[in-house]
Amino acid sequence: MTEEKALIKLENVWKIYQLGKVDLEILKGISLEIAPGSFVVILGPSGSGKSTLLHIIGLLDTPTKGKVFLRNQDTSQLSEDELAQIRGRKIGFIFQQFNLLQNLTALENVMIPMVFQGISEKERKNRAEFLLESVGLKERMTHRPFELSGGEQQRIAIARSLSNNPEVIVADEPTGNLDSTTGQKIMETLINLHEKEQKTIIVVTHDPTIADYSEQIINIKDGQLVSNHLTTEKVLWEK
Numbered sequence: 001m002t003e004e005k006a007l008i009k010l011e012n013v014w015k016i017y018q019l020g021k022v023d024l025e026i027l028k029g030i031s032l033e034i035a036p037g038s039f040v041v042i043l044g045p046s047g048s049g050k051s052t053l054l055h056i057i058g059l060l061d062t063p064t065k066g067k068v069f070l071r072n073q074d075t076s077q078l079s080e081d082e083l084a085q086i087r088g089r090k091i092g093f094i095f096q097q098f099n100l101l102q103n104l105t106a107l108e109n110v111m112i113p114m115v116f117q118g119i120s121e122k123e124r125k126n127r128a129e130f131l132l133e134s135v136g137l138k139e140r141m142t143h144r145p146f147e148l149s150g151g152e153q154q155r156i157a158i159a160r161s162l163s164n165n166p167e168v169i170v171a172d173e174p175t176g177n178l179d180s181t182t183g184q185k186i187m188e189t190l191i192n193l194h195e196k197e198q199k200t201i202i203v204v205t206h207d208p209t210i211a212d213y214s215e216q217i218i219n220i221k222d223g224q225l226v227s228n229h230l231t232t233e234k235v236l237w238e239k
Contacts, residue, residue: 006069007036007168007200008057013066015052015223026052027063028223034216036167039194040202041214049223051172054204058091058170059083088116092161096173098153100145106132106156107141113163124163131159135189151182158189168200169193175210187213 015027026049034040034057044050055061056068059075062083067076070090075083087093100109110128119127132141135155145153154174161169171190175183191213193199203210211217211231219226 005035006033007038007071008034009069010057010063011067011069013053013056013063013068015049015056015061016064026223027056030066030220030223030225032218032225032228034200034202037194037198037200038215039191039213040200040216040218041211042202042204042218042220043206043208043211044204044220045206048220050204050206050220053220054170054172054202057202058093058168059087060093088113089164090167092164092166092169094154094157094161094169094171094174096176098145098150098157098177100153100156100160102145105142105144106137106148106159109145109156110160110163113160117164127163128159131162132156135159149182150178151185154178154182154186155189158186158193162193166199168202171201171203173205174203175205175207 010030010032013027013030014025017024017026030053042050042053052061056063059068059070062068063076067074069075070086075086078086101112104112107125107128110131111124114124114127129141132138135158137152137155137159140148140152145156148156157174169190174190175186178186187210190201190203194201203214214231216228216230218228
């Protein structure tokens, strides 16, 4: 894949934390490319650095060394305000802990990211209603998170991640707090977004079975890239 065709490109990315006089190397020289419209799974055991890698890909964190390109733009030298603007417009986030505001309804949680993009209240409400209906929560819009199941909360989080129609959705262990049946439904929701809306989906997991959903599998261990390959196997996509 050439740089021109890559949506996201990491070039010799390191992430190092200083603990007193000790350097803790979380990522060690990671280089990879992600094509637009692809479904990518990042695999690795606990402590391998996969969540840190996802945060750097999603521009939630910056590398200690190396460069991160988004559509050929070097984001490594941008200010936090500039990164926040790109995140708000181009990247949606889904987390293992859902990260919903408990005192707000499902509808209000989905509307929040649109506030920062200057979208009118009427348009925010209409889009949030549409997104919640699209993930099967039409009857749950006025419920607060504590009134809903884990799977329903994660579907709210998916709807929220789509509120600003991002090009990329990054998901950090999105099925980690769910039972296997509910987790599969969440993955099918993400696949549907990928197939019908051509969203680029990047999922971090320690569960190798989720790799069955992917077109690109990235394996990391101890902060290093172990393997990075494309796959044409889409067994679960055909169910």
